[in-house]
Amino acid sequence: MTGAGIGWGKLILCGEHAVVHGHPALAFAVTRRTRVRLEARWGPTAILGEHVDDRVLDALSTVLEPEGWTVRVDSDLPVGRGMGSSAALAVALVRARAALAGEVLDPDSVFTRAMPIERAFHGNPSGLDVAVAARGGVLAYRRGPAGPEIRPLNAHFAWSVVVLDSGEVGNTAELVAAVSRQRPGIDPLLERIGSLVGTAEQLLGDPPALGALLLENHALLRGIGVSNDRLDALVALAIRAGAWGAKLAGAGGGGVVLALAQDPAPILREAHRQGVRALSCTLATEAP
Numbered sequence: 033m034t035g036a037g038i039g040w041g042k043l044i045l046c047g048e049h050a051v052v053h054g055h056p057a058l059a060f061a062v063t064r065r066t067r068v069r070l071e072a073r074w075g076p077t078a079i080l081g082e083h084v085d086d087r088v089l090d091a092l093s094t095v096l097e098p099e100g101w102t103v104r105v106d107s108d109l110p111v112g113r114g115m116g117s118s119a120a121l122a123v124a125l126v127r128a129r130a131a132l133a134g135e136v137l138d139p140d141s142v143f144t145r146a147m148p149i150e151r152a153f154h155g156n157p158s159g160l161d162v163a164v165a166a167r168g169g170v171l172a173y174r175r176g177p178a179g180p181e182i183r184p185l186n187a188h189f190a191w192s193v194v195v196l197d198s199g200e201v202g203n204t205a206e207l208v209a210a211v212s213r214q215r216p217g218i219d220p221l222l223e224r225i226g227s228l229v230g231t232a233e234q235l236l237g238d239p240p241a242l243g244a245l246l247l248e249n250h251a252l253l254r255g256i257g258v259s260n261d262r263l264d265a266l267v268a269l270a271i272r273a274g275a276w277g278a279k280l281a282g283a284g285g286g287g288v289v290l291a292l293a294q295d296p297a298p299i300l301r302e303a304h305r306q307g308v309r310a311l312s313c314t315l316a317t318e319a320p
């Protein structure tokens with residue numbers, strides 16, 4: 033008996049960190065994913081996969097019995113890089129479990145069941161990553177007082193996204209906690225990030241203006257202390273190579289920079305020339 037499920041990776045176009053504190057955010061799924069295969073076995077639960085570290089084991093042990101399972105995790109998402117690898121894993125596991133039980137879950141049920149796993153990873157997640165991992169596509173998201181407000185957008189981007197990898201791992205739980213500790217001093221910056229999100233939604237069809245907005249979003253993220261020299265340098269690299277705009281994506285402190293471009297080729301070329309890992313990303317619009 034085997035059950036399998038997948039969760040999408042994601043990029044946050046606008047609004048990370050502010051979304052933890054009740055502001056809106058805009059994110060989209062990318063065609064990179066985590067797959068979990070679950071099989072019943074005799075004996076202790078075994079979790080197998082390339083990126084299975086102690087954090088993964090701790091998080092999965094919150095939902096899996098200590099005996100009786102083989103769990104195989106495979107993923108083409110970089111771990112700890114702001115592309116939602118933990119949420120994708122949580123969603124994939126929830127789906128695999130449901131498949132094994134013959135259940136078909138709607139995205140809201142997947143979200144509800146995956147959130148405790150994401151909490152085990154990150155402490156105080158907004159739920160944005162889990163929502164995108166479960167649904168795919170482009171989402172406007174807000175952590176409302178009565179639960180998540182999720183609005184799928186029917187967006188087709190007429191621009192390319194290039195992801196530049198800092199090669200460093202950011203610790204989401206620590207970064208989120210560090211941002212929280214700076215409140216209320218940084219509240220005006222969080223509010224400004226939140227207000228950019230509504231504008232970004234209006235500008236999805238106007239990439240030059242959206243690019244400028246992403247640069248402002250990056251500057252604000254630097255203002256709340258989650259960027260670093262490496263990420264700033266990657267943003268500058270992308271702009272020099274012709275991007276309309278660029279910003280760190282995800283929790284920061286490492287992870288990736290997302291660049292918006294008409295033509296990804298010069299950015300990819302320049303990144304590779306400088307020894308920076310870079311890839312062109314495609315929007316995943318189909319729910320898994």
Ligand code: PMV
Nearest residue numbers: 048049114116157158282283
């Ligand atoms: O770095 P990631 O992929 O875990 O994204 C974190 C996004 C934050 O807004 C910083 C946290 C959250 O829970 O929304």
